[in-house]
Amino acid sequence: MSNTSRVRFAPSPTGMFHVGGARSALFNWALARQHQGRFVLRIEDTDTDRNRPEWVDGIISALAAIGISDKDPAFEGPYFQSHNAEGQREAALTLYADGKAYYCDCTREKVAQRTGSQQVGYDRYCRDRGLAYEEGRALRFPTPNEGVTVVDDVVRGRIEFPNDAIEDFVIARGNGAPVFVLANAVDDIREGITHVIRGEEHLANTPKQQLLWEALGAAPPVWAHLPVIVNEKRQKLSKRRDKVALEDYLAEGYLPQALVNYLMLLGWGPGDDVEIRPYEELEALFRLEDVTRASAFFDVKKLSAFNGEYIRKLSEEEFVTACLPWLEGSKAPWAAEAFDEAVFRSVAGLAQTRLTVLAEIVKYVDWLFLDEPPYEEQSWAKAMKPGAEAMLASAREAWSEGDWTVEALKAGLEAAAAEHGLKLGKAQAPVRVAVTGRTVGLPLFESVQVLGRKRTLARIDAAAAKLAAPGA
Known part of the structure; x- marks a missing residue:
């Protein structure tokens, strides 16, 4: 990859920022920065029924959260696909004028009547009819009748798409508006994109886009399709079923640096056993050629373990x-x-x-x-067994006077535990729940020291009274 390389990330502003999109953005960002190239952010906002301005803001803020922003000279944009509508229309008309596109007045119903099937794709009926533009006529791109379209993909290798399986596809609707496949190619060419690095789900569009690049007189970019990200059942991550929004993970307290580290390892690895490492190291080690074809498992438990490591590094x-x-x-x-x-x-x-x-x-x-301490029924039932009331009374007596230090508090409870023939761990349980409300938490004696004598004894008294109440 040369220092003139230009990669792009082209999300649609139709919802929360998907972790799969974040992974794609990070891979593009790493390559752009590695080779002093440019990362182009293009907002593909032509779906007017679903686009919202707040989703655009969400994309920009989510990218910034994972370290991709206009504060870095590698960043360019955002550009908006809708702003180049005229250029896309001009490209469609140029293809028509050059004999590389034709108008079609077929409907799905007409195609089904001719072919006798609802399942058959377009049958190229209008290819040689010489129709001129009229409102309602779509503009189609004629694909080759024979041979194959070869896509050389950095990740997936050489892929051959039989041309007879690629129908003459629509590039502009009946109202003249360009469709996505054309708009995408035109914008990539206009913005000088040299490498298209995106999710595997876009692979099916690639032969059409490559044919369009060539028809528009441009050399196709380097293609790289990243492996699909799946859940624990090996199903593709779905926003209807899985937690997929980057914003949700940030809102739960996953650190951006932990998310970046984990996402960079979805489908790629540096080839050693070191997983926890700063982004700068990951960027330096990243090689697109080493991205695997196999699906990448989004393991939330592993992400949480990563996050815990990063929290401890703070x-x-x-x-x-x-x-x-x-x-x-x-x-x-x-x-x-x-x-x-x-x-x-x-x-x-x-x-x-x-x-x-x-x-x-x-x-x-x-x-x-x-x-008052929070009440958890399960914790209370587990700790407040027979004998708990007596243990609380002994703890209160031990802590009523004397030094309020961790050492003194521990010694006092050890002596109280010995009175009841208990080990310290058993003796702590009712005291911990009385003071903190839970069986699991911070070290008890350090906690009690911070809470103070007055509040600690009041909570022990309240727990003892609850145990002594009728029906407790």
Whole structure:
């Protein structure tokens, strides 16, 4: 790939930003930056019934979140397909004037009547009729009668498409509006695109686009079709069935750098056993020729493991800043004034080692900022077995006086546990649930130290009273 290479990413603004689109964008971005080329963002906005301006903004912001933005000199655009409608119309008319397209007045019903089948494609009936333009007549591109159209694909190798299986396809509708296959080719040629790197689902369009490039007097680009991304059942990711929006993962607290790392490895790998590495290394190692043909499994559990690794790599300040959106404002389950950042900072390091996504931070610290600990029926039933009330009473007595340090708190509970013939782990369970509401959480003694003596004892008293209540 030369330093004049121009790749493009051409999404449609019809919904949330798909993780498959993010993978394609990252592969294009890596190649553009590797070779001092350009990454062209083109918004294919010709589907006026489904396009929305907010989806355009979503595409741009999602790309920026994964490091692709106009702040980098490799970035160009956005261009809008609708803005080149006149150029696309001119290309269609040029093909007609050069004898490389013809008008057709056939409807599906007429074709079915002639062929006797609803399943047969267009039968080239109008190819030699010499029809002129009239409103309602579509413009078709005549494909070769014999031979094959060869697509040399960097990922998939040499692919031969029999020409007799490619029907004479429509390039402009009856109202003169160009269809996608023509608009796509015209815009690519106009923007000087040298490499088309996109998902496998576009492969079927490629012989038509290649024929159009050649008919318009341009050398076709380098083609590369990336493997389909599938779920755990090996089904292609679907927005109706799977979580596929990049925005949803970001909203749950997946770090952009973790998403980038994971997406770069969907269908490609550097050939060693190192998976967690910064984007700069991945970019330097990336080779389009090494992309696999096999489908790529989008493993959410593996993504979460990646994310946990990246969370643990954050500095304390970075971690606190990253968590604040879940702790301040409308996302938090407590009143805004109840949150104390200094208190959170005192336990942030303990929580950081336990998270896989940032949204989990709430369940690890909510007991600090709520008036009462959260109630989880399962946790309560598991910890508050017979003898729990007595253990709570002993814990309260042990912690009523003396130093309020981690060491003193632990020693006090160990002594209380010994009174009941329990190991420390068993003794902690009812105390933890009384104080934090859950059986799993941050280290108990560090948690109790931060909560303070007054609030800790009040919660132990409340739990003991609940256990002593009739019917408990």
